[in-house]
Amino acid sequence: MRERDEQKQKAIKEKAMQIVAKQGIESFSMQKLAKAAKVSPATLYIYFKDKEDLLLQLCKEAGEKMMEMTFKNFDPSMSFSEGLKVQWVNRAKYCLKYPDQLMFLEQIRYSGLHEKYMGMMNESFKINMHSFVHNAIKRKELVNLSVEVYWSIAFAPLYNLIKFHQAGKSFGGRKFVFSEKIMMETFELVLKALQP
Amino acid sequence: MPTQKTLYKALQKINAVYVLIFKTTIRFKKDVKNIAPILDAEHSVIKWNVDRSDVDHILRVESFNNNINHIIKLMNTAGYDCEELTD
Numbered sequence: 001m002r003e004r005d006e007q008k009q010k011a012i013k014e015k016a017m018q019i020v021a022k023q024g025i026e027s028f029s030m031q032k033l034a035k036a037a038k039v040s041p042a043t044l045y046i047y048f049k050d051k052e053d054l055l056l057q058l059c060k061e062a063g064e065k066m067m068e069m070t071f072k073n074f075d076p077s078m079s080f081s082e083g084l085k086v087q088w089v090n091r092a093k094y095c096l097k098y099p100d101q102l103m104f105l106e107q108i109r110y111s112g113l114h115e116k117y118m119g120m121m122n123e124s125f126k127i128n129m130h131s132f133v134h135n136a137i138k139r140k141e142l143v144n145l146s147v148e149v150y151w152s153i154a155f156a157p158l159y160n161l162i163k164f165h166q167a168g169k170s171f172g173g174r175k176f177v178f179s180e181k182i183m184m185e186t187f188e189l190v191l192k193a194l195q196p
Numbered sequence: 197m198p199t200q201k202t203l204y205k206a207l208q209k210i211n212a213v214y215v216l217i218f219k220t221t222i223r224f225k226k227d228v229k230n231i232a233p234i235l236d237a238e239h240s241v242i243k244w245n246v247d248r249s250d251v252d253h254i255l256r257v258e259s260f261n262n263n264i265n266h267i268i269k270l271m272n273t274a275g276y277d278c279e280e281l282t283d
Contacts, residue, residue: 030250042217042281045256050247 009047012037017058021103025055025111052113059108059117062101067125069094076132080141081191083132088158088187095162096178102162143196153193157186204242207260213242214259216267219252221277234270252281 015037020028030051034041048054074086095102108114133150136142145153164170165178207213222228228246235244240261247254255278257267264280271278 030247030254031252040281040283041250041252041254042283045217045247045254045281046215049245049256050254051249 004046008039008043012039012044012047013054013058013061016054017062017100017104020055020058020107021100025107025113028055030054052116055108055113056116056120058104059113060120062098062105063117063121065098065101066094066105067122069097070125071128074128076128077135078132080132080136080139080194083136084154084191084194085187087155088183091155091158092162092178092183095159096165099166140196142194145194150194153190157190158183161186212260214262216257216259216262216264217281218255218257218267218271218278219281220246220255220271220279222246222253222255222271223248227276231271231274231276234274235267238267238270254281 012033016028016033019033019036028051030041030044033054034044037044044054048057070087070090072086072090074083074090076083078086108117133142137144161178161182164176168176170176204213222231225248228248231246235241235257238259240259240263242258242260244255244257247256255267255271259267268278268280
């Protein structure tokens, strides 16, 4: 009888996360993972039902961590500028601390698994964000926008800076390092764009 | 009385549930449909699934018994290659 080993399972998960983050979800396979994690394919199937089961477990863990960090010191009744600032700082911290998880979730976003992942996630994320935005619109601190436009202005600039940072460069090999100063500079412009 | 689910969890904890892994030729959805009634009818089989996304079309069976050869025989009779995948 093969024993389940928590440490081993953790190591396998970490390896899987890295592979998807670095090489994409399309080329990810249990065989590839087995080789990289130096275990037999049979061992992987002791811990996980199939490839989808493994990927969804990873989604759940990464998503929970992301949520936990995003909502630290955050309250949906905060003023818009204050709340968005807390979110920027928290999201930046998460991205810088867990770059593999960030890339992993990015891969999931555009894959067939995304809907299943969203279905698994805690509703509190949606509810929190929703009430934050609605409060802000009611108080006339935020223009009324579609969720896609809102997100593209409110958060995408931050994620883009982090992408440059993680690549170490931006255009034409121009060196780039993320900093609090750059973040706040961008944040002020984002705030300007979103205020009525 | 413990429910079947809690009993199963307890058994899994003490490793009393066997996880059997096979390399097979169960390639398509229709193949999975073919073998479903056979495995569902086995009293020792708790649950099973086929990872068709894998090159080895992995059949994974959770069972109360270590009945590897019996499962192989069942699959062979249904017309599929099936061999145990070992470490």
